[in-house]
Amino acid sequence: MAEQRLVYVGTYTQRGSEGIYIYRFDPDTGALHPVSKAAGLDNPSFLDIHPTRRYLYAVNEVRGKGRTDGGAVSAFAIDPKTGDLTFLNRQSAHGASTCHVSVEQTGRFVLAANYSSGSVVMLPIQEDGQLGEATALVQHEGSSVDPRRQKGPHAHSITPGPFNRFAFAADLGLDKIIIYRLDLDEGKLLPNDPPWARIHPGAGPRHFTFHPNRRYAYVINELDNTMVAFKYDKARGALEELQSITTLPGDFKGTSYCADVHVSPSGKFLYGSNRGHNSIAIFAIDEATGTLTPVGHEPTQGDHPRNFMIDPTGAFLLVANQNADNIVAFRIDPATGLLQPTGHITNVSMPVCLKMMTLSA
Secondary structure, three states: OOOEEEEEEEEOOOOOOOEEEEEEEOOOOOOEEEEEEEEOOOOOOOEEEOOOOOEEEEEEOOOOOOOOOOOEEEEEEEOOOOOOEEEEEEEEOOOOOEEEEEEOOOOOEEEEEEOOOOEEEEEEEOOOOOEOOOOEEEEOOOOOOOOOOOOOOOEEEEEEOOOOOEEEEEEOOOOEEEEEEEEOOOOEEEEEEEEEEEOOOOOOEEEEEEOOOOOEEEEEEOOOOEEEEEEEEOOOOEEEEEEEEEOOOOOOOOOOEEEEEEEOOOOOEEEEEEEOOOEEEEEEEOOOOOOEEEEEEEEOOOOOEEEEEEOOOOOEEEEEEOOOOEEEEEEEOOOOOOEEEEEEEEEOOOEEEEEEEEEOO
């Protein structure tokens, strides 16, 4: 079997979806071809893949009876020949509405964020890929200025840093990126100094990513539709704000909420999704300073573009339009960063998260 790329699609199972869908990605055209699915799951909305490519981890975004239960993380084995998923086990995330999962770079721990509870959790990965009981649970505290969305903490993502010494939790309810030291010997999330990077009031930080050069980082803010650029101090784990810039065109007057953010593999462009304006915002990155210049907006050909992904070669960008029940493929212009629709649209109910993996012969 020749090398092939697979795309795993996390979904909400509220409108016909059965779980995680697996597609083969055509690197020449950007098209997706169905392979299989892992069914019988509750809202496996966000996914991440183990560094060995042997396991996949999915949140179960469930609220439960209260604010502190219901959410979980499920583990799957990946068939090395077909890419099919076999369920291994599930562990409680000790929170409600678990919305984000990431695997730190050694592959020994999973990190997850509980949105409704406003907490983050650390789960050990055993030798067979199964998840052990949580070794760390940190409850965020506080509030911010939005009376409807920021009465309390809402951890929306937790992202390991590029040198695997720190983890960064974007909390929408606090307008902070909370910075933890990763203790991989004890499986702990330890307070850092500085303990956080503060975002402007009412921003609502959601997803966070690093530049490939590891000197800059970016957060997309859900509530006020902005992108913030940071300079990153790898020794201290500190983030210094460089710039805040809108993700929307100046003449847009409607309601919109940001969702996802990614840097192109070349490091030249930054992309963010606008739900409401239903577009991908495109920025050029000054690689000498980390600052952003708007390039344009590309309609996503769907409603409520949640997450999106860029293939490892930087040739294609795929968007998950949650409310339109489709995934739309765009070709990336390597010189300008602009997006060109390929005409390839894949129908799947309530797609949320897209993760690509190369399956070798």
